[in-house]
Amino acid sequence: MKENKFLAIYNDLLLQIRKGAFQPNEKLPSENELSQQYRTSRETIRKALNLLSEHGYIQKIKGKGSIVLDVGKYDFPVSGLVSFKELAQKMNKPARTIVHELELIEPDEYIKRQLETENKEKVWKVIRAREIEGEKIILDKDFLCQKFVPILTRDICENSIYEYVENELKLRISFAKKEMFVDRVTAEDQKYLDLNGYEHVVVVKNFVYLEDASLFQFTESRHRLDKFRFVDFARRTHQPHLLP
Amino acid sequence: MKENKFLAIYNDLLLQIRKGAFQPNEKLPSENELSQQYRTSRETIRKALNLLSEHGYIQKIKGKGSIVLDVGKYDFPVSGLVSFKELAQKMNKPARTIVHELELIEPDEYIKRQLETENKEKVWKVIRAREIEGEKIILDKDFLCQKFVPILTRDICENSIYEYVENELKLRISFAKKEMFVDRVTAEDQKYLDLNGYEHVVVVKNFVYLEDASLFQFTESRHRLDKFRFVDFARRTHQPHLLP
DNA sequence: TAGTGGTCTAGACCACACA
DNA sequence: GTGTGGTCTAGACCACTAT
The missing domain is CATH 1.10.10.10 (Winged helix-like DNA-binding domain superfamily/Winged helix DNA-binding domain)
Structure with a gap:
């Protein structure tokens, strides 16, 4: 090569x-x-x-x-259109993904609302911590509709769900909606992350849509404050894409 | 030239x-x-x-x-670039802008680097606090190249610089680059904002480009943690499945 | 003035798509 | 095969910064 x-x-x-x-x-x-x-x-x-x-x-x-320049932070184009794996490779730093939970669940009301899903469809729940240079600084909570992603393994989650969805399942992702805000740390954050004393995390919610505009994935990404960095280009477009 | x-x-x-x-x-x-x-x-x-x-x-x-690619030829609504005025209107809450500084300066090295500007060009410096429901929660620091924006008044700054640039000066903005991260509060933040005890702010840097790819404005927006919220739509940038 | 990055040229070979 | 974009070369001149 x-x-x-x-x-x-x-x-x-x-x-x-x-x-x-x-x-x-x-x-x-x-x-x-x-x-x-x-x-x-x-x-x-x-x-x-x-x-x-x-x-x-x-x-x-x-x-x-x-x-x-002085760079102590990492660039996270947080869109669901770029995977952590690609980022890790780009950053050229030792990175690791730790899968804490992987299960098929009956979504509760909150998840159902976020995913806009039907009543009886099951949903994959994945919780992963992301470690860079030995520090666990991101907690990713993914929820994927089973009707789009029938099978999900620990192996896939440790590698890249995004890659699997695109290359194996051939699902074509068209666009994503993002929301970002700051939240107080939760017990879950403290359990899975090296928080370094910070009391807040930056939360990035990501809604990923397929080409037919159906929502198939919802991700909540919780970043340690000091390591968070977001870079994005916004081109003018005709209309902000209307969501179903 | x-x-x-x-x-x-x-x-x-x-x-x-x-x-x-x-x-x-x-x-x-x-x-x-x-x-x-x-x-x-x-x-x-x-x-x-x-x-x-x-x-x-x-x-x-x-x-x-x-x-x-299919990019709107006569595209005026802006995505990713939303002015404070539009936001305030959308939220339907009492909002106010307080102009603390408005002057034409010789840019220092930092600003020159950010704006990629020529040596002797002057730059407008505007510092504004944004108040919503009686709380000053955003500090906006704008730097605009004078060669693109010859005149700037307190009145314009209290209303919307963005509106003025688009509608009066007829400058056509093509895209913007954003960077977001969390920073410790500065003395300036404490002077102009109601920080409510928070020790960090969310910083949004915004680089705005005109159609000929020249950079004409650089904004640093400092948001109180608990009031910060960012929403965006991201369309795929790479479209591998194009064309017959 | 010497050294730097910014632009530009006229070639060359490669990997890939397609008929 | 031909034609495409991707990479690479060894020059050249320019505008700018420093001394």
Whole structure:
């Protein structure tokens, strides 16, 4: 498996930034120096640096150089359209998923309302803690309608439900609705997360819709305050998508 | 004033898409064709196309071509960008805006970096507290490039800068980038907000771009934890199942 | 003035889609 | 096979920052 040169350089530089080989507020070597070090053309270096810049790791200033920014937080494009697995890979940090609960339940009133589901349909309930660099900082509570996802295994949950739904079940996700707010920590948060003394968590509710506009998944993601970061692009669209 | 070649091509292609010269779900000419038409190198064409792609106007598919996406040609309602005034109206609660600062400044390094602005351009700095039902719960810090917004009055700031920019100045906003995270309260927060004992605020940074991809406004919005709420719709950005 | 990042060129080879 | 977009090269000139 061949990795692109500019991606390899991006990952290598990122690793060095994370290791502290390049300190925040210091300058990276110039593009010419880097092209010599990596024995490649300057344009290729520039592709790697532009990636670092777009992801918020460095700031390029014309005539001066590329400055390393201070990043202690993680980018979470919290949309259900990006999986934790992809994020973990992108962040290049040791990450782990711990499945605490996986069961088929009769939804209570709250879940039924959130999922807009019929009376007798069962629902998958999954509770997972997400660990990055040894700290459990996210608690994900997923609820999926069984009529769309007949089978769900521990294995799938440890890997990526999203990948499974898209690639195996071939369900086509069209859009998601998000709600974000801050909540006091619950007993469940304290049980499953390393809260580090914080009394609040950032809650992200995510409603995921299929192409026929049917709601098939509802996720509540609870993030430790200090590690939470959300990045998003909002393009103008004609109408905010109307929900059924 | 010389415009970059790739930006000129980007704007020209965008214009043609909006005019309907390229229809949604149809293919653009290939990169080789375009490089001949515009008498430039393929890499320059690629920079223009990548901009179109990043802004959601086309989708590039390896081995096939670049497909025009269906983005509303005459789209005015904004998604992701909602002004405080609209929010207040929607919530139907007594709301007020208090303008604490309104001045034309020489941007410092931080603001210059955020706005990606030229050296000697002045910048409007506006600091406003937002009060709902008698409680000051949001602190808005706006920075707008003067070259786009020559005049700004206290009156406009108390009403809606956004409305003024769109309706009076007729600037056409194409997309915005948002970053959200939690920060410790600052002295400024304590001075202008009713913090109710909370030690953290939710910070929303908003970068607003015009149609030619130039950044004209940067806003930092600081929300009291318990009153913060964000709702958004996210459509898929990647549409792998397009076209016959 | 020397060094930096930003743009641009005219090639080249590759991986992928499609007929 | 041909044609597409993706990557990469080795130059070049420009605008900007520093000294």
